[in-house]
Amino acid sequence: MQWRILFKKEMIESWRNKKWVWVPLVIILLAIIDPISNYYMPQIIESVGGFPDGTVLEFPEFAPPEAVLMSLGQLSSLGILVIVFMSMGTISGERKSGVSELILVKPVSHFNYITAKWTALLVLVWVSLFLGMLVSWYYTNILFGDLSFTAFLLIVFFYGLWYMLVVTLVIFYNTLFKNAGMVAFFTILTIMIMSIITQIFGHVLEWSPNNLTDHILKMLMTEDIPSQLVGSAGITIAISAALLVFSVIRFKNKAVL
Template identity: 40%
Template sequence: MNQWLTLLQKETLEMWRNFKWIWVPITFILLGVKEPLTAYYMPQILDAVGGLPEGAVIQIPTPSAAEVLISGLGQYTTLGVLIIVLTTMGIIAAERKSGVAAMILVKPVSFQSFITAKWAGSALLMWVSFFIGYLATWYYTGLLFEWVPFDQFLQTFFFYGLWLTVILTITVFCSASLASPGMAGFISLAAAIVISLVSSTLSNWLEWSPAQLTTYGNEVLINQGISDQTLPAGILAVICIIILLSLSVFIFRKKELAA
């Protein structure tokens, strides 16, 4: 356990040195405040841009607080996913390529501790950044529109965070399996897009898909209730995370021992 905590401390310190603990939360905050501010000031923005016929009246229906929050959460499942993949795709592949991984594994460090500590460090960064960013979305939505109950905020935060963790774990798996960080990032993004598209298209057959957690999170805001399919989808997401981490350790061990 002490070995694992030491490796986790190394990961968090490395992210401080790379300024990830600064620019990733700031980026998530910017994503978070953009949607409520844009929704509130849209008539003024359109009026300032101009180009409308003389005498035209801009009438934009005021969105509900739930709609603004859902729109803001959409930023995290698009640009947020891209940020997560970009910050994680080289977490193992880059260290293997540079020889750092070999130097660490020469010591009495288990492959399992090496992989899981890296995953935990990235997951901690993701959860903290997402919480700060989504909290900014919730705060500005309440300030400009109306306040959404904080328990609904926490529920949607957890559902979306669990899906983002699945994507992060897919990226860690690709980084452990491939030598190129760029290829790992590309395949991770492609996998996230395919899973999301298939789950949304075949939603009636794939109700337990981890990608459906975002839909169930939206239902919490719209219907103020949790779907019956949320728990199975959450359990399947945790199972996928465990399986992907186990495969990451297995494949990385095989590659390192073969080398």
């Protein structure tokens, strides 16, 4: 009951912030901008010109999985930046403005407070991802070739886990720092370090969350769910759950306010 009230409060707040409008729109833009511009690359280069007569330019034909990879590439870079910046102040901002004190003087459990925020963020991010990839899937079918709807659902599900980890990281750092800038900085730093470690120790860390995109691509190529993908998914869920538990503990202990 209490959890539902907190969750509702989060939803209303992100609606009033217009987050429910601009986050999905930006994610859709990011998801389709690369496939479209790559599709029109020959025309763009032709109109810009500058090549002597008789120059033959070869443009690769993209297969549907490559188009999906373009979308995921943008979502993994700019998309993550948008999510981190959009959510960096979710707890730290409330601490600064005193809203969290107003809430927590009442008998509100810290667990409910954190998980309500986490769920609200996750719903927003997942809905945005779903819409973005849906539009991208539509374009892929028009411009590059068939991609089954099941494949689309699998992409959204497995890539959604990666976004879940990002959201959990943001919540975790929110309980550590009062400054929203620090939250954003450390979240992005953590993601970068994770990706560097995965690249260096790639042969042992096949199940690293950072490999989710690679495994998704492999799934599209072989039209079968590779075991590494399931492994990565499991690890991602486990890390997120652990981080969430840490966040609650951390938040409880620090609630001297």
